[in-house]
Amino acid sequence: MKKETLTKNIQILLILLFSVFLKAQSGPDFNILADKAFQKLYQNPDDCITYSLSILNSDQNIEHKIILRNIISQAYAMKGDYLQSVNIASQREEFQEKKNLSYFMQVFGDYNLADQYQNLDLYRQSQKIIFDLLSEDKLVRSDNKIMRILIAKLYQLQALNLGINRNPASALENLKKSDQYIDYHNEENKITSLENKIFRSSYLMQQSKPEEAKKILSGVILSIEKQNDNPFLSALAYENLSRYYFVKGDYNSAINELEKGLSEIENLSYNPLKYRIYASLSKNYLALHNNEKYHQYNKLYVDSRAQIDVSTKEAIRYIVKLVENSQNKSLEFQKQNQSSRFWILASIFLLIIVSLFIYFLALKSKNKDLKKQFEFFEKQKKKEKSIQIQADVPKEDEILNVNKVSKEKEDEILQKLEEWEETDEYLSKNMSLSMLSAQIGVNTKYLSEVINNTKGKNFNGYINELRINHIAHLLKTEPTYLNYKVSYLAEYSGFSSHSAFTTIFKSVTGMSPNVYIQEISKSRTS
Template structure:
């Protein structure tokens, strides 16, 4: 949803270069919505033979966007950073300099750094030179800026302002060329998404059905078809028509299944797993949940690397990355960032003071720290578990009633695989069921869990469930919209009350309080 910069490129080219390059770049742009790999190969071939600095920036932006569509944010930032030297950049047109700054804002949004993205866009939209021009190039970049601003506002749940910015974006678009038409289609998809979040579901459905009919007329734009179907499935999910929702998701997936639109695929896999979970189709639930988990892990890793890369890039090359913004604005941005860091440090200190006076706050702090460490450390291997278990042996004497070391290692390996497959979310899972599935004696299984996990089976599986749903609430804003009763069912609890009780015992707060805290942190 955030891969939208390059729509303006071919328009710029018409004003800045000859017709041959305009046609070639337009073709490269269209390939973004057909196959990112083809787009990259095609654009790189053009880049090799073209030494015009403005042409090269246009092509680099197209390639950067193609990598972003694949979810390869490291390469996306890397391509973006390959600018010409400062002397050449100073000679670029105003619009291509603005496009460079827009690309930086788009990179920030791809990496979930919404505040940084929004500050750059606000600065560009406040420039009279951009807003008061009367030629097509300026109109397209302005439309793009309002569109990206709308997405940033939507992330922060400011849906009325998000819709207002989409309307402003449409005002700068006509139907004179294909780029403008695609922008309007994308705006329709985003508008429907925001309407659904405002409980205007019927209006959203009508808009999405109309949009889907339009995008299916051009069968080459597979990305737009899949994105529209994915959004339309949400309408049926909210109506609890899980079968229809799954059918739309399967339809959308079929258009991009063999294409590397990995970020969109991850969303579809996750939504399919939710719908098949609701339909009690365990086979398909586990199938898509596994695909989602594997792809999400890969994307999260790439996002973290991309953030480190872009932070280093901005720190060492602020003049290049911000293009035509003057030094005074850079100092102001640095000052704001420093102030923000001081505020965060103060909040952390206050939190540390408060936690020492309240047991629940202490438990909350410990829970967040535990989750952070679990995300940072690599997954524990069977060898690690076995070695750790070796050091916990208390008595070297052989006990005929005690489980053997080999059998214990075998059970630990099976438990590790069971955790990776997230089968603890099964509501019917008990110690007896698990022992039957593993082909392990119940007594042995209970003994291994007590010794290696330091808790009984019920505490062990409840901790897994709560940590899993807490991570989803923290990393995926979609879950913040769900009722606690659905979260309880999704994580394998038999009742709302049981889920709430266990959640508070593990985290030190109720699910509602936890959701409020996560929501607050996302709006800072």
Template sequence: MKTDFKTIDENHKKNELFSTKNAKSRILILAIFTCCIFINGQSGPDFTILADKAFQKLYQNPDDCISYSQSLLISDQNTEHKIILQNIISQAYAMKGDYVQSVNASAQKDDTEKDRDISYFMQLFGEYNLADQYQNLDLYNQSQKIISSLLSDTKLLKNESPKSKITIAKLYQLQAINSAIIRNYSTAFDNLNKSDQYIDFHNEENRMIGFENKIFRASYLMRQNKYNDAKILLDQVIINLEKESHQPFLSALAYENLSRYYFLTENYKTAIDKLEKGLLEIENLPYNNLKSKIYESLAKTYFALHNDTKYHEYNKLYLEIKSKLDSNQKEGIRYIVKLVETYQNNNLEFQRQNQSKKLWLLIVVLISSITSLIVYFLIEKRRNKDLKKQVYFFEKQKKRERPIPIATYHKEKQEKIIIDRTAEKDSNKISKEKEIEILQKLNDWEQSDRYLNKSMSLSTLSAQMGVNTKYLSEVINNSKGKNFNGYINELRINHIAHLLKTDPAFLHYKVSYLAEFSGFSSHSAFTTVFKSVTGMSPNSYIQEITKNKMS
């Protein structure tokens, strides 16, 4: 059975998002740990040793890391030491997928300590940690704004101290992740190269950042169909990790990425072997995000081998752990919004400095009302519904690889907008500029295939884009001509219809699998929506495609 390499590669994009959540978490601790050595005159070798041990436990077992770090917190009264330890605990929870506890741990503050006793660099890390938390929760737009602000800080970029270099290396790494999210791989590679320039490889912290960058680079190469280059890089990472002290998380992450090479080249048995090696590294450890990806990859690989027993076994494990992670992520999003509001209400001193303006803008994006005119998009009534839907659908399939730019789209609709806007002078309507911004974000999101996620909802998409839910809904209704459910369902149908047309292997799949693959909760729902979008049932569409290929 042939496999659509490009499609499978896109379906694995979540692996990179997972790498983002966990790899960045650990490097944050590295930067903070390095920072404490240089900026606090009271930081002695004893705490350096203890913090290093806590950091090592982060890679080996998050639960042990949390217990050990909490025991240090009890006796250590140094403000900066407490910040370092709290961030280690926070990232340990993030690696477990417990985002509520992660946000809570990073937000803890001893009221007896005064903000003025905390150095500028540690305050800077407070904002950096907020960006890190946003990335843990897939809120990439919010995270990117903070990271861009930090990278524009000349005070930081001009500092040649080791603590600054390791921080800049991590910031460029995060910028690479943000670029890859929107498929700007050239910029992603450029940022990874800049990150490498600040790494000296003379200590464990720098070596770990180097490993992370190589894994990210291999993942992006894979998404560009440069499979052999990615494999060479991952093989090298695994060999080098074997020379290090036991690193179960990094080893499992490398094996999971390497398995994708073998899957994409249809060497399914070797792919399973790599996945099992990765799972063996963390099977008894609470790295739940990584386990989720390994379970999912095992299920897909066994499905390709037509091993229904193994497929259902691992798919069940994947669905169980993914459900818990999704639920915790939604709670984490709500919690971090409250956290940001608390920061603003308490008027922390760091917010009163120049950096406060950036955080305030972020809060405004999350909680303020957006005013302007509502754009109406008129939908032409159609007769002979099913026949016209079929003609329209096949025409749209031909143009699917050539999306209309938002600016062009808006220009073409300008006359209709002006007509509909004559009676819409109310200041509560959405502005033209904001509409274009939201439409551009929707266009980027449509290219990411994240709409295939079963848990995707209007509120989740709103949080990811940093857009008010009400106005996001209005823009979708007006510009797409349908509500959110209709919009995302049509994206899913267009996606699976394109695969059926371009990859012969999908013509042999059961309709129930096509429904699950494209993000629908049931066979019946998929069939109903498929007919409403294309004008024909899935089986009829498959027959039509098969007939055309034979003729």
């Protein structure tokens, strides 16, 4: 009997010790696992997805699940599968559970949305979300290590938005702020630091400081080669370094750097980065008049871009739908809250009325005037309800005016269009009325009406004229473009075919692209 009791006591003790051990390990273990998952993002996106899903399926912590879903979402984005990326990132727990999320997770959720917008070329929406977040003192003053790397990534993402909008000075300033929040205590910090250096070199190149850019990139490549486990960043650094040689006119060296980068990721599914390398290779071979290599890489570029364009369009439609559903749910939740408050107040009010009624009945024999006051009160209450119901019904002229664009609204839309035209986003093959509507935050019906009324043409005519004006300006001001074939110029400016580009170019400029190029070339030699 004593032996059995002793055995049971030992078993209980072992169970207690094991449970204490698990509790002690749960926090640090997840941070280590999540950091490893983040590191795999830059080694192999498919491995990252498999690894992160294995943790996700065994972890019941809601905040852990959200972090892992974000990593998986980023992996799909790096593969160019933007629809799946948005789908994974949009999965959320029930509202009753979400409302108890920490402040960090609330900020993290907004960062995720800004990141998704940035991936889909919706830079203005991304920029606004980040600007609002970084305006909070509570956030930027945080000393928490996890919060600080999130702030670093917010500044980095804002730098990308500003760089795409051709504001390299502000982009560099944001990268500088990002660096201030990096402490190198884990892989995520180290990788973010290397990314910042690569992006910094790109913006220095925009500021006509190629030597500074080259020095930074050479240091990054040396650092990555020592680690020998980061193919994505290695390829990204080589791709950026090739731009230095392209600007210098050393096309062979540019091709050499691009081939190094491609060899790093050739067997990995980093499709958007591959597509950029293919585009740069075709451009350099075209400059060397190597038609065979140009056509080889241009075909790879066109095919990969077509797949990414389809994914981008589907993801944009999906995310617009998600935003609309979110807004509808928010409105429904507000209505439910209002309804709930109404019935609580109504119940309290009814209880008061019943109490008063009973009280009045008890005093009926002593004071008849009280009954008259109560009846008058009831009549007044019904009258107020009737007035309120009438006030809530919209007037006929108000209904008729809902869909009309006011002069103030038209001016606001025109201002947004003017700012948008400076971003060159109209060169994207994905550009559509719904995408432009999403980018500048204007209803498609209003946008179409304003374009038709003020630009004197429909949406397609408006976009095509912007594209032709852009490429015509480049041909005038950038001699390198005079060496490119018309098919490349058509692809570069966002047209689906050589013939469509030629037709529209002639309708806008009055001459074919070849004649225009000849005229520009003559004016340069004369």
